[in-house]
Amino acid sequence: MTSRSPRAAEAGCHVWLADGPNAQAYWERADRLLPGGGIYLTRSARFAGSGILPGFIASGEGCRVIDVDGKEYIDFLCANGPILLGYRHPEVDEAARRQMEQVNSASFFPPALVELAECLVERTSGMAWAVPAKNGSDVVALGARVARAATRRDTLILFERAYHGFDPEWVPGGAGVPASRRDNVLRVAWNDSKQLERVAHEHRTEIGGIVLNPLDQNPALDTIEPTEAFLRMIDEVRDQTGSPLVFDDIRAGFRMHASGSHVALGVQPDLICLGKALGNGYAVSALLGTEELRAAARSIMFTASFAFDAVALRAAVATLEVYDRDDAFARIQRSGERLRDGLLSAAKNTGHRIRYTGPPTMPTLLFEDDPNLDRGRRFSLEAAARGALFHPNLNWFLNASHDDAAIDEAVSIAAEAFDAIPPPADS
Amino acid sequence: MTSRSPRAAEAGCHVWLADGPNAQAYWERADRLLPGGGIYLTRSARFAGSGILPGFIASGEGCRVIDVDGKEYIDFLCANGPILLGYRHPEVDEAARRQMEQVNSASFFPPALVELAECLVERTSGMAWAVPAKNGSDVVALGARVARAATRRDTLILFERAYHGFDPEWVPGGAGVPASRRDNVLRVAWNDSKQLERVAHEHRTEIGGIVLNPLDQNPALDTIEPTEAFLRMIDEVRDQTGSPLVFDDIRAGFRMHASGSHVALGVQPDLICLGKALGNGYAVSALLGTEELRAAARSIMFTASFAFDAVALRAAVATLEVYDRDDAFARIQRSGERLRDGLLSAAKNTGHRIRYTGPPTMPTLLFEDDPNLDRGRRFSLEAAARGALFHPNLNWFLNASHDDAAIDEAVSIAAEAFDAIPPPADS
Numbered sequence: 001m002t003s004r005s006p007r008a009a010e011a012g013c014h015v016w017l018a019d020g021p022n023a024q025a026y027w028e029r030a031d032r033l034l035p036g037g038g039i040y041l042t043r044s045a046r047f048a049g050s051g052i053l054p055g056f057i058a059s060g061e062g063c064r065v066i067d068v069d070g071k072e073y074i075d076f077l078c079a080n081g082p083i084l085l086g087y088r089h090p091e092v093d094e095a096a097r098r099q100m101e102q103v104n105s106a107s108f109f110p111p112a113l114v115e116l117a118e119c120l121v122e123r124t125s126g127m128a129w130a131v132p133a134k135n136g137s138d139v140v141a142l143g144a145r146v147a148r149a150a151t152r153r154d155t156l157i158l159f160e161r162a163y164h165g166f167d168p169e170w171v172p173g174g175a176g177v178p179a180s181r182r183d184n185v186l187r188v189a190w191n192d193s194k195q196l197e198r199v200a201h202e203h204r205t206e207i208g209g210i211v212l213n214p215l216d217q218n219p220a221l222d223t224i225e226p227t228e229a230f231l232r233m234i235d236e237v238r239d240q241t242g243s244p245l246v247f248d249d250i251r252a253g254f255r256m257h258a259s260g261s262h263v264a265l266g267v268q269p270d271l272i273c274l275g276k277a278l279g280n281g282y283a284v285s286a287l288l289g290t291e292e293l294r295a296a297a298r299s300i301m302f303t304a305s306f307a308f309d310a311v312a313l314r315a316a317v318a319t320l321e322v323y324d325r326d327d328a329f330a331r332i333q334r335s336g337e338r339l340r341d342g343l344l345s346a347a348k349n350t351g352h353r354i355r356y357t358g359p360p361t362m363p364t365l366l367f368e369d370d371p372n373l374d375r376g377r378r379f380s381l382e383a384a385a386r387g388a389l390f391h392p393n394l395n396w397f398l399n400a401s402h403d404d405a406a407i408d409e410a411v412s413i414a415a416e417a418f419d420a421i422p423p424p425a426d427s
Numbered sequence: 428m429t430s431r432s433p434r435a436a437e438a439g440c441h442v443w444l445a446d447g448p449n450a451q452a453y454w455e456r457a458d459r460l461l462p463g464g465g466i467y468l469t470r471s472a473r474f475a476g477s478g479i480l481p482g483f484i485a486s487g488e489g490c491r492v493i494d495v496d497g498k499e500y501i502d503f504l505c506a507n508g509p510i511l512l513g514y515r516h517p518e519v520d521e522a523a524r525r526q527m528e529q530v531n532s533a534s535f536f537p538p539a540l541v542e543l544a545e546c547l548v549e550r551t552s553g554m555a556w557a558v559p560a561k562n563g564s565d566v567v568a569l570g571a572r573v574a575r576a577a578t579r580r581d582t583l584i585l586f587e588r589a590y591h592g593f594d595p596e597w598v599p600g601g602a603g604v605p606a607s608r609r610d611n612v613l614r615v616a617w618n619d620s621k622q623l624e625r626v627a628h629e630h631r632t633e634i635g636g637i638v639l640n641p642l643d644q645n646p647a648l649d650t651i652e653p654t655e656a657f658l659r660m661i662d663e664v665r666d667q668t669g670s671p672l673v674f675d676d677i678r679a680g681f682r683m684h685a686s687g688s689h690v691a692l693g694v695q696p697d698l699i700c701l702g703k704a705l706g707n708g709y710a711v712s713a714l715l716g717t718e719e720l721r722a723a724a725r726s727i728m729f730t731a732s733f734a735f736d737a738v739a740l741r742a743a744v745a746t747l748e749v750y751d752r753d754d755a756f757a758r759i760q761r762s763g764e765r766l767r768d769g770l771l772s773a774a775k776n777t778g779h780r781i782r783y784t785g786p787p788t789m790p791t792l793l794f795e796d797d798p799n800l801d802r803g804r805r806f807s808l809e810a811a812a813r814g815a816l817f818h819p820n821l822n823w824f825l826n827a828s829h830d831d832a833a834i835d836e837a838v839s840i841a842a843e844a845f846d847a848i849p850p851p852a853d854s
Contacts, residue, residue, distance in 0.1 A: 026541055033544035035556050035716070037725025043735060045535040056541075057533035065533050077534035080732055087530055096527065103514055105708035106484035106492050107504035107816065108472040114453055114483075117460035129462050134561045134710060135731050138593075145595065145603030154605035166565075166729050168572065169595075173728035176572030178581035178611045276732055281532035283561060283710050283733030289462070298464025301600035302593050304562050305507055305703055306710035308470060389534065 018045070018054045018384050020069025026056045038173060042219065043080065048392050049377045053384050060087030062401035065389070073389045074410045076339075078397035081276035081362075084254055084332075085322055086401025092280045095318035099311045112313035119320050120286055124260055126268055128291035132284060132316070133307045136250035136275030137165030139287040140211065142302055143271040144169075146289060147209030147244040150296035154184045155206040157199065157237070161190070161218050164211060164248050190216040190224060193233040200237040207241040210234060212269075214252045214261035215358065220373060220393040222366060223358030231267055244270035244293060250285070253277055255361040255397065258329035282315035328400040335402040336360030342411030350415065351423035364395040368424070375421060382417035390414070445472075445481045445811050447496025453483045465600060469646065470507065475819050476804045480811050487514030489828035492816070501815045501837045503766075505824035508703035508789075511681055511759075512749055513828025519707045522745035526738045539740035546747050547713055551687055553695055555718035559711060559743070560734045563677035563702030564592030566714040567638065569729055570698040571596075573716060574636030574671040577723035581611045582633040584626065584664070588617070588645050591638060591675050617643040617651060620660040627664040634668040637661060639696075641679045641688035642785065647800060647820040649793060650785030658694055671697035671720060677712070680704055682788040682824065685756035709742035755827040762829040763787030769838030777842065778850035791822040795851070802848060809844035817841070 019027065034040065041047055045055040054067035063086060065075045078084070085092060099112065117130040133139050144167075148154055164170050168177040170185060186203060188196045200207060212234065216224040238245055247269030249261045254277045257264035262272065270293055275285035283306075289297055322328065340360045347354045352375075353368035367375040376392035383390050388410045390396060446454065461467065468474055472482040481494035490513060492502045505511070512519060526539065544557040560566050571594075575581055591597050595604040597612060613630060615623045627634060639661065643651040665672055674696030676688045681704045684691035689699065697720055702712035710733075716724055749755065767787045774781045779802075780795035794802040803819035810817050815837045817823060 026536070026538060029541045029545060030536065033541060033548055033556055035558060035721050035724035037722075038728040039558055039724055040536070040730050040734070041728060043535065043730045043732075054535065056536050056538055057530065058538060059529040060533050061530075065530070068538055075534065079532035079534050079735070082532045082732055087533065088527070093527055093531075097524065100515070100520055100523065102486040103484065103488075103492070103708070105506035105509045105710075106487050106514065107502065107506050108470065108481065109453070109457065109467070109483050111453060111483055111485060111495055114456045114460060118456060121460055129460055131462060131466055135565065135733060137565075137731060138562065141595065147603070148605070149603035166731060168568065171728055173726075175726040175728070176574070176576035176723070178575070180581075180607055180610060183607060184605045281530070281736070283532075283736045283739065294462050295464075296603070297462035297466055299600075299602040301465040301468060301598055301602070303467050303470045304564060304593060305470075305509055306562060307467070308506070309708070309710045312710065 018051055018381065020071065022068040023055045026068060038175070042394065047394070048380055052377050052381045052392065053389060062086040063399060063406050073384065073387050074406050075389045076396040076398065076410070077389055077391055078399050079281055080394070081251055081397050082279065082281045083397070083399050084277035085280050085319060085328060086399050087281070089280055089322065091322050092315050092318045096282060096311050096315045099314040102310070104311045105306070105309050110308055110310035110313060112310045112317060113308060116286070116313045116316050119317055120288055123320065123324065124272065124288055126290060127272060127288040129289055129294055129297065131287045131297070132313060133287065134283055134285060134304055135165065136273065136285050137167055138304065139273045139275065139285045140164045140246070140248050140250070141167040142287050142300070143246040143273050144209060144211060145300050146271060146293055146297045147246055149299050150244060150293050151208040151242060153206055153208030155186060155203055155208055156184060157186050157188055157207060157210045159190045159212070159216070160187045161216065162213050163218065191227050191230045193229045196230070196233050196237060200241060204241055207243045209243050209246055210237060211246045211248060213248050214256055214265055217251070217358060217364065217395055220366070222355055223364050223395060226265060231265060235267065246271045246273065248273045250275040252362065254323060254329065255332060256359055258324070278319065279312050279316040280319040282312040284312040284316045326400065331400045332361045332398050332402070335407055336363065336398045338404065338407045339398065339410065342407065343414050346411060346415035346418055350418035352418050352421070353424065358395055362395050362397050365390065378421050379417050382420045383413050386413040386416055388413040445478055445808065447498065449495040450482045453495060465602070469821065474821070475807055479804050479808045479819065480816060489513040490826060490833050499814060500811065501833050503823040503825065503837070504816055504818055505826050506708055508678055508824050509706065509708045510824070510826050511704035512707050512746060512755060513826050514708070516707055516749065518749050519742050519745045523709060523738050523742045526741040529737070531738045532733070532736050537735055537737035537740060539737045539744060540735060543713070543740045543743050546744055547715055550747065550751065551699065551715055553717060554699060554715040556716055556721055556724065558714045558724070559740060560714065561710055561712060561731055562592065563700065563712050564594055565731065566700045566702065566712045567591045567673070567675050567677070568594040569714050569727070570673040570700050571636055571638060572727050573698060573720055573724045574673055576726050577671060577720050578635040578669060580633055580635030582613060582630055582635055583611060584613050584615055584634060584637045586617045586639070586643070587614045588643065589640050590645065618654050618657045620656045623657070623660050623664060627668060631668055634670045636670050636673055637664060638673045638675060640675050641683055641692055644678070644785060644791065644822055647793070649782055650791050650822060653692060658692060662694065673698045673700065675700045677702035679789065681750060681756065682759060683786055685751070705746065706739050706743040707746040709739040711739040711743045753827065758827045759788045759825050759829070762834055763790065763825045765831065765834045766825065766837065769834065770841050773838060773842035773845055777845035779845050779848070780851065785822055789822050789824050792817065805848050806844050809847045810840050813840040813843055815840040
């Protein structure tokens, strides 16, 4: 499927194209019919560099996907997070199909809305209510509103580089966003307890909430976990300002701890945002909150037609049931560790110096001395050509269907990919 | 299923409860597990008044739904709009099932993304690109960003009472929304061409976009169509300020004209927002734009994991195919006219004075001299007890599976419901 391409060679940064003729035909249509540019930017295969990874995926099963030209890959992207148990998990899909045989959307509340809320509240310590919704972005924005409504203060503390979805208040890139939209957000450097203390003190009468990701994890950067001192300072700021902690667990949720990433960090949020993995690929998110914040939530007007799509709600209930029953977190964790150990060893054996950061369930691989990601892209390209999808500048995700055989096969592919790249000059 | 209820009688406004024991058990859980209040407000059956309409719908088929206690209703709510062809339309569901057998969400772009964009662009005159997304709210907010990015001006003209989703900038109710969030929105009275002209002139160097619903349609109010003079003034303001027209066709889309509600109005938008009916109950929305606005769209960073859920995208493609092939708009229109004629006649025969406004495909029925909606609620309650769902304060929706027999049955039920309500004192 992968073929030497004059076009790619001319572009200078690579000599292969991952896309076959069917994908190229889709790209021609996509380039005409979608705006491109920043729209869908990080989701486009081109975010990895043009021609590095297959642009269009036709199908998936377990931990494998097949592109529109019929090439199969072991997948470590998991649809950017949603695939938690494996593509087309039979029990989740069966729950979705059974619900489709009843109804997808109907008027008023579907029973599945209550059942998902119950599931979420029962398995999440300290949370009293839940608001299922659609996008992750929906529930971070809603969580911020609840915090502001509760405190009657507008200013939020967010951390530098932290992605919290596409709300104009904090979406990266300011095109089309009135400048004043950012006036109520204070960005503090990650793990900088002193700055946090200073900013919180200066604005102590204004702060209405703190929005926290469990990790500092961004494209083409090492993942940095929060320090104990930083987390303690966040707790102090909450106490001193009475500001709710809005915990954005959309990306990391279900992959850092079975009971929520906040448990891994040892913090107790006031509001928790879930999305991505919650429905194993079906579109569902949720905001969870404490009893203390119920009145603030009630004061807010929020509804969305598709929050009541019972197919997605049922899929989420089934996902949680299977995840808990099968101890899926432990399985994903073990597979992630096996992958990490294999890749670190393969890199060492081929003379490559890499940094492998983040939880093993959602790692980032970066090459040392690779400021333009040339090595990283080459690695992804060589691995894709051999049948494994590793993103060169986004973190990866593992799912519960990555078994030992798949991990070992992927490690072999990665070893060949490392071997195909010239080692650094001084090695 | 409907039973005399001491609790309801004490509440004073009605003497029946639509909910049976299963629904009451769901309400007990919902009241504990969901925040209530403004969260899901207009979607809750209680928005019609407590005990008027069934709280929990278990299943649907065609134009009928069944509640969790097994009672069947002819439905005129259509999940608040999404059900365009009928509940569980066999071809749409089959397309969704076939896609589920391939994959729901996978990495990068699904082929269905391109296919839906192509479908939308080809059938919508003047539009060059499309951005499928999830909620209606997503694409109105994105459309506003495109307009602002194109003009590099922040101020938007919106119309009084116009609902455009849950973006904090214009969501009804200000709890948790910094006051400055509303600073860039000018609200002009509907159909007030003079005010529009004056406001546009005063702010002519600031206006970056106009966001327009095809109808002034709000809870417990008559629907008011835009006047020709008003639409001409909107066009003048666009010309004079160079502001794109963002046409919010989320609620009315596919129910005012087969090619888009703007065609019924005779306006040519720069951006069109679709949602609700687009996927016949599957969660999908889309922003469409002109070639002139492509660069502005490209300048914006926007992505969302679930915009790439191929099941919903396929369902939308199938919905559009069936809608066009079956001339579904004409069928919905005819059924809506039959319902309107039947209800107007039934009201007259029973001595009730009603106002029946809006397009026949999405009408609002209000009683004259009914400031607290007591008659309206009583009508909805009596009709629900007899097996037809009419909302007392939201507009209704018809779908393509409302056939003559169903309409005639619903009209008979409505006639009995009118008959059960005391006519006005002076009739």
